Amino acid sequence: MIKKLLLVLLCAAGVSAHAALDPAQVRQLAAEDSADKVAAIRQLTQTADPDAVRVLQAMADDALYVARDKALIISGEQAFDAATGAAVDMPAEPEAVTVNNRLRGELANALAALKLFDADAAVRRASAQALQASADAGMAPLLARALERETDAGIKALLVVAHAQATLGDADPAVRLAAVKALADTASPAVKSMLLPLTDKAGEADDKVRYAAIEAVKAIDGRLAVAENLGRVFSGLSLGSILLLAALGLAITYGVMGVINMAHGELLMVGAYATYGVQSLFRAYAPGLIDWYLPAAIPVAFFTAAAVGVVMERTVIRWLYGRTLETLLATWGISLVLIQAARVAFGAQNVEVANPGWMSGGIEVMPNLLLPWNRIIIVGFAMFVLFLVWVLMNRTRLGMFVRAVTQNRPMAGCVGVHTARIDTMAFALGAGIAGLGGVALSQISNVGPDMGQGYIVDSFMVVVVGGVGQLAGAVWAALGLGIFSKLLEGWAGAVIAKITVLVAIIVFIQKRPQGIFALKGRFVE
Amino acid sequence: MRKPLVVRILSSLDTRAWIAMAVFLGLALAVVPVLHLALPEESPFHVSTYAITLLGKIMCYALVAVAMDLIWGYGGILSLGHGLFFALGGYAFGMYLMRQIGHDAAELPAFMVFLDWKELPWFWLGSDSFGWAAFLVMALPALVAFVFGYFAFRSRIKGVYFSIITQALTYAAMLLFFRNETGFGGNNGFTDFKRVLGYGITAPETRLVLFGLTALALAATLVFAAWLVKSKFGRVLTAIRDAESRVMFIGYNPLWYKLGIWVVSAVLCGIAGALYVPQVGIINPSEMSPGNSIEIAIWVAVGGRGTLIGPIIGAFVVNLAKSWFTVSFPEYWLFFLGLLFIVVTLMLPQGLVGLWKKLMNKEGAAA
Numbered sequence: 001m002i003k004k005l006l007l008v009l010l011c012a013a014g015v016s017a018h019a020a021l022d023p024a025q026v027r028q029l030a031a032e033d034s035a036d037k038v039a040a041i042r043q044l045t046q047t048a049d050p051d052a053v054r055v056l057q058a059m060a061d062d063a064l065y066v067a068r069d070k071a072l073i074i075s076g077e078q079a080f081d082a083a084t085g086a087a088v089d090m091p092a093e094p095e096a097v098t099v100n101n102r103l104r105g106e107l108a109n110a111l112a113a114l115k116l117f118d119a120d121a122a123v124r125r126a127s128a129q130a131l132q133a134s135a136d137a138g139m140a141p142l143l144a145r146a147l148e149r150e151t152d153a154g155i156k157a158l159l160v161v162a163h164a165q166a167t168l169g170d171a172d173p174a175v176r177l178a179a180v181k182a183l184a185d186t187a188s189p190a191v192k193s194m195l196l197p198l199t200d201k202a203g204e205a206d207d208k209v210r211y212a213a214i215e216a217v218k219a220i221d222g223r224l225a226v227a228e229n230l231g232r233v234f235s236g237l238s239l240g241s242i243l244l245l246a247a248l249g250l251a252i253t254y255g256v257m258g259v260i261n262m263a264h265g266e267l268l269m270v271g272a273y274a275t276y277g278v279q280s281l282f283r284a285y286a287p288g289l290i291d292w293y294l295p296a297a298i299p300v301a302f303f304t305a306a307a308v309g310v311v312m313e314r315t316v317i318r319w320l321y322g323r324t325l326e327t328l329l330a331t332w333g334i335s336l337v338l339i340q341a342a343r344v345a346f347g348a349q350n351v352e353v354a355n356p357g358w359m360s361g362g363i364e365v366m367p368n369l370l371l372p373w374n375r376i377i378i379v380g381f382a383m384f385v386l387f388l389v390w391v392l393m394n395r396t397r398l399g400m401f402v403r404a405v406t407q408n409r410p411m412a413g414c415v416g417v418h419t420a421r422i423d424t425m426a427f428a429l430g431a432g433i434a435g436l437g438g439v440a441l442s443q444i445s446n447v448g449p450d451m452g453q454g455y456i457v458d459s460f461m462v463v464v465v466g467g468v469g470q471l472a473g474a475v476w477a478a479l480g481l482g483i484f485s486k487l488l489e490g491w492a493g494a495v496i497a498k499i500t501v502l503v504a505i506i507v508f509i510q511k512r513p514q515g516i517f518a519l520k521g522r523f524v525e
Numbered sequence: 526m527r528k529p530l531v532v533r534i535l536s537s538l539d540t541r542a543w544i545a546m547a548v549f550l551g552l553a554l555a556v557v558p559v560l561h562l563a564l565p566e567e568s569p570f571h572v573s574t575y576a577i578t579l580l581g582k583i584m585c586y587a588l589v590a591v592a593m594d595l596i597w598g599y600g601g602i603l604s605l606g607h608g609l610f611f612a613l614g615g616y617a618f619g620m621y622l623m624r625q626i627g628h629d630a631a632e633l634p635a636f637m638v639f640l641d642w643k644e645l646p647w648f649w650l651g652s653d654s655f656g657w658a659a660f661l662v663m664a665l666p667a668l669v670a671f672v673f674g675y676f677a678f679r680s681r682i683k684g685v686y687f688s689i690i691t692q693a694l695t696y697a698a699m700l701l702f703f704r705n706e707t708g709f710g711g712n713n714g715f716t717d718f719k720r721v722l723g724y725g726i727t728a729p730e731t732r733l734v735l736f737g738l739t740a741l742a743l744a745a746t747l748v749f750a751a752w753l754v755k756s757k758f759g760r761v762l763t764a765i766r767d768a769e770s771r772v773m774f775i776g777y778n779p780l781w782y783k784l785g786i787w788v789v790s791a792v793l794c795g796i797a798g799a800l801y802v803p804q805v806g807i808i809n810p811s812e813m814s815p816g817n818s819i820e821i822a823i824w825v826a827v828g829g830r831g832t833l834i835g836p837i838i839g840a841f842v843v844n845l846a847k848s849w850f851t852v853s854f855p856e857y858w859l860f861f862l863g864l865l866f867i868v869v870t871l872m873l874p875q876g877l878v879g880l881w882k883k884l885m886n887k888e889g890a891a892a
Contacts, residue, residue, distance in 0.1 A: 260685045325603040326870040333866020340859035495700045502697045510680045
């Protein structure tokens with residue numbers, strides 16, 4: 001419907017427009033033979049006349065008809081002369097112009113090419129982008145003309161590439177050489193595959209062009225590799241952010257109480273399932289606000305996980321004070337119970353947690369480097385949580401107590417710190433942060449009963465490498481481990497990378513048993 | 526003057542324990558085989574193949590539990606990676622069993638044929654010899670344990686640090702063995718064994734011999750462990766467990782004591798793994814999963830660590846419960862296991878043996 005309206009508007013605009021198209025050329029669009037039609041489309045395109053867009057668009061929309069040896073555009077009950085755009089009487093039996101798939105492809109290209117001359121820069125940019133992949137030799141003159149007329153530098157750069165692609169098969173070696181040189185500045189795998197045939201004798205007779213092509217492929221390869229490594233660093237950064245969220249809580253509880261909570265990964269799972277629960281509530285009661293379920297899930301996940309943590313601390317961990325190895329086993333038991341409870345409550349299958357609309361897509365930094373929004377937001381979220389924890393630990397009374405108990409529990413008790421309450425608070429805080437990690441994790445990986453299992457070893461490694469009770473250490477260790485393992489993964493595969501990281505950590509502990517950032521002072525035993 | 530070794534070994538267990546052991550061996554070596562072979566299947570006293578496999582399996586677990594108790598109960602070092610040594614022993618013997626399948630179709634084990642490998646990798650060299658396999662069963666876990674333990678104990682890694690790092694170790698090994706390229710059958714591992722030393726592996730007689738061997742190994746381990754913990758070595762070890770710094774100041778180097786018990790424990794696990802594989806008929810990387818290793822710790826904790834009979838009781842109780850639950854209430858097994866971890870650590874720090882002693886003492890005090 002809207003298309004039809006547009007068509008009418010376009011036609012109406014055409015009436016008042018300047019000189020019409022050549023009627024013979026337009027009539028040719030309705031020729032019997034497909035090849036003639038193609039030729040006509042190309043000719044019309046070469047005119048670079050914005051008016052041609054109207055006719056070709058009509059043809060693409062199956063609105064082009066022939067009657068009384070004239071090409072007509074019929075829209076609803078109205079008929080227009082295709083060449084002039086003037087309204088004419090509705091003919092008795094208009095004959096539709098058939099458009100096959102080959103013609104459709106041709107029309108799409110032609111329309112894109114014509115839009116290069118549009119007055120609107122955004123339309124020109126979109127069209128130039130569309131032609132990046134599909135420019136062929138026939139369009140070379142048109143592209144050259146568009147290039148001359150173009151004033152916007154960004155669009156010009158796009159057009160240079162498109163033009164170079166179109167002239168890559170030119171008969172004149174000098175033209176080819178210029179094209180290859182222009183393409184050498186790009187960084188796209190498609191251009192590379194286009195240049196590859198020119199790098200050997202069979203595909204390119206001229207030595208100069210061939211050497212230039214070889215150089216160009218090398219340059220593109222170099223740029224592609226840079227983009228790929230940057231991509232890895234970035235995915236390492238986002239993995240590191242998740243590790244950081246998992247390890248922050250662990251670092252606090254390990255620092256304060258000296259116990260390893262083996263159910264810490266399951267607190268991530270609790271956070272992720274809380275996110276799922278909030279999403280389901282929004283779906284059921286506020287479908288219009290579904291895109292905003294995530295901000296609502298953050299406090300829910302934090303307090304759910306914190307509540308689970310408080311229950312754990314009060315019922316189990318508190319009673320095992322000073323028996324760290326038993327605590328390890330007991331919390332492992334808690335993790336088994338939590339996993340099975342999740343399985344019974346939500347089923348053994350993964351549940352579906354969708355990204356909100358505003359988190360999909362990403363920023364294209366380079367042609368083959370896309371930074372997805374969900375990962376960018378997770379990195380930002382981790383930084384935000386880190387900041388809050390830093391403020392809490394360094395600027396509040398509770399944080400001061402937590403640090404005091406970490407450094408010297410008996411002495412803190414002597415000066416009046418209620419150490420047992422601090423234990424509970426610290427544990428709730430650590431569990432809550434793990435819940436926040438679960439919210440982040442639910443956006444990039446599967447949510448299922450077993451999802452937390454893989455994180456306990458990794459996040460403990462972060463604590464070990466970073467040093468106990470050290471926020472700064474945990475940050476550097478998490479980001480370092482994330483980036484290191486993603487880079488290794490790219491070179492050696494996931495399994496070898498994991499093993500290498502573990503071995504590297506074991507070796508690292510030989511040299512620095514206290515982690516990167518050792519607490520200073522008398523801390524032997 | 527020191528007593529001769531034989532006397533010391535004999536005196537490591539008291540008379541009641543020797544009698545119990547004789548009864549146990551009599552049951553395993555004579556009564557069970559007779560009940561299995563001589564009685565018809567309808568008889569209520571017939572011991573089924575399933576029961577023999579299950580009991581044989583649990584005896585292997587009990588052996589692992591004793592090994593775990595040596596390092597945890599007497600050394601104070603909680604390893605969460607003992608599944609690795611168990612699996613290494615199993616894989617070492619599994620290589621031999623794979624070569625015994627037969628050369629009807631191909632010279633190579635089937636999974637290598639699927640990978641289109643033309644010849645055996647170097648580490649399979651000699652795997653068709655029983656002697657080499659038996660050597661490897663003990664040497665491989667010993668080597669891995671020695672190298673890892675030397676570096677870990679030298680830099681005085683202990684407590685939860687050590688536990689988590691052993692868990693990471695077995696996790697890494699599991700990932701490694703999951704790869705097809707590693708050359709151990711990927712995630713399918715080794716299975717479809719046909720014969721051992723030329724005897725059919727599913728024949729009742731072979732099963733009974735393996736069953737008896739496992740019982741003998743368990744008994745021998747028990748005697749060895751009882752002697753070890755009462756020897757000077759064992760007493761220094763217990764002292765290190767209770768006050769490492771003091772032992773160091775007296776002039777002992779804890780490194781060699783810890784490393785010694787660590788390697789011994791690993792070798793025992795390897796033997797258990799080698800006995801386990803022919804009876805169960807499969808070994809795959811999931812034996813190395815961190816969950817399996819931590820389950821070993823709960824056997825020991827349930828039975829009572831720091832005693833030698835405790836781990837055996839624990840292994841039997843937990844695994845019989847497991848067989849029963851997974852058949853009757855598969856949903857609730859993890860709840861039960863999880864609660865077991867919690868309840869035992871909270872209420873029964875000395876395990877069932879400790880509970881028994883407490884009850885006996887109370888009765889003794891009341892009488």
